[in-house]
Amino acid sequence: MPILGIDDTDSKTEMCTTYLTIEILKNTSLDLIGYPKLVRLNPNIPLKTRGNAAISLTLGRGEGEKSTIGMINDDEIHSFARFRDEKLDIDVMSVIEKFSPKDPDTNPAMLINSEKNDEMFYWDAVREFVEYKSVIAAAKGDFRTINGDIGIVGANAAISWPEKNPTYELIAYLDKGKWMGEHFVDDSSSQLIEREFKDTFDNFDFRNNYNAIRPTTKTPVLFGIRGVDPIKLNGLEKYVKSEPYTSYIIYKTNQATDDHLVERSIGESAIYNSSIIRGFVSSGPVWNRGGVLTFEITSSGDSITAVAMEPTKEFRTVLSELKKGDEVRVYGGITKVGFINIEKIDIVSVSRIKEVRPPVCSNCKTRMESAGRSAGFRCRKCGAKSKIGETREEKRRIAPGFYEVPIIARRHLARPLKLGIVK
Secondary structure, three states: OOEEEEEOOOOOOOOOHHHHHHHHHHHOOOEEEOOOEEEEOOOOOOOOOOOOEEEEEEEEEEEEEEEEEEEEOOEEEEEEEEEEOOOOOOOHHHHHHHHOOOOOOOOOEEEEEOOOOOHHHHHHHHHOOOOHHHHHHHOOOEEEEOOOOOOHHHHHHHHHOOOOOOEEEEEEEOOHHHOOOOOOEOHHHHHHHHHHOOOEEOOEEOOOOEEOOOOOOOOOEEEEEEEOOHHHHOOHHHHOOEOOOOEEEEEEEOOOOOOOEEEOOOOOOOOOOEEEEEEEEEEEEEEEHHHEEEEEEEEOOEEEEEEEOHHHOOHHHHHOOOOOOOEEEEEEEEEEOOEEEEEEEEEEEOOOOEEEEOOEOOOOOOEOEEOOOOOOEEOOOOOOEEOOOEEEEOOOOOOOEEEEOOHHHOOOOOOOHHHOOOO
């Protein structure tokens, strides 16, 4: 039973690694066992390609009941739960080489194994910076690469993913001759899916008028619909008004799992980590050039600057209501030492802001004025004095709870609040 892990077959401007699933299935006589896997890796790594996704396929000779999980032209793609072992019958590397961009920064890699590797390979690849040489030394299987070995990290992570708390994505692909053109996917289609199909997520951002099922770059992908139930996801492609596509398939994915996030102290958080950091707002928020909002959080004597970039849109307005003393848990990624880019925030508690002002004179019914530092207050008209001022508590415009970036700014791995909190 060959299990294939494939990564780094796209570039920052073209291709998509997931498309190779279609080409492999076109050329093999073997059947797909289970769902193909789409595995996103650490989003903070500077070496990442555009989507930062690896794939894994299990092939064999299917037996018994089959499920339809896609189409290639007019032919159904079937998936089997039961199978018997068969040897791989195609040269997968020739398929990879044919469709991978000839880009110096593209390092296609494939791992073939008969079983999954240790899941710690996955957890490291989604959370840390991993040296490819350490993977080559420790992982089982047959590695094959083109133009360098960096892609081995993702290929191995894909076949090591433990598939905990998965989501699914239905991806439709264009004919190869149309990959580099402008693509049409009607906004009203993704609006309909967002409103009517509650088992899906991140289809359309109404506030920012953003169609999230349509890629913004030139790619084989025409659209992708994400959901939590593959049975309910199958068939939603019929609701999409778009230009013609030649194939689609449903992937099992680690998207929207928050797998990349680890609860860490400020001192424990390092560059390329994605962390959940708990602390108190110690300064800010401050609006900076380019619409960037920042504030500082402190815990156990350590501080870090939390950042909301311009693409997070209205999320920044929420954060601007934070005050010194508010207790927060910030979820985000560290791509620069001392800064964490916020994906969502849990406001644990808000501080009570009290203002002391001069009292009203009981004789003159007018407000007193300060009598000087530590001298209390006095009435300008009658000279009456008071040591005690009026205390008024500021009404906060933000309440404890979770807040998240809008769909337009959401990372693939970040879990939308509508799916529930897992960390």
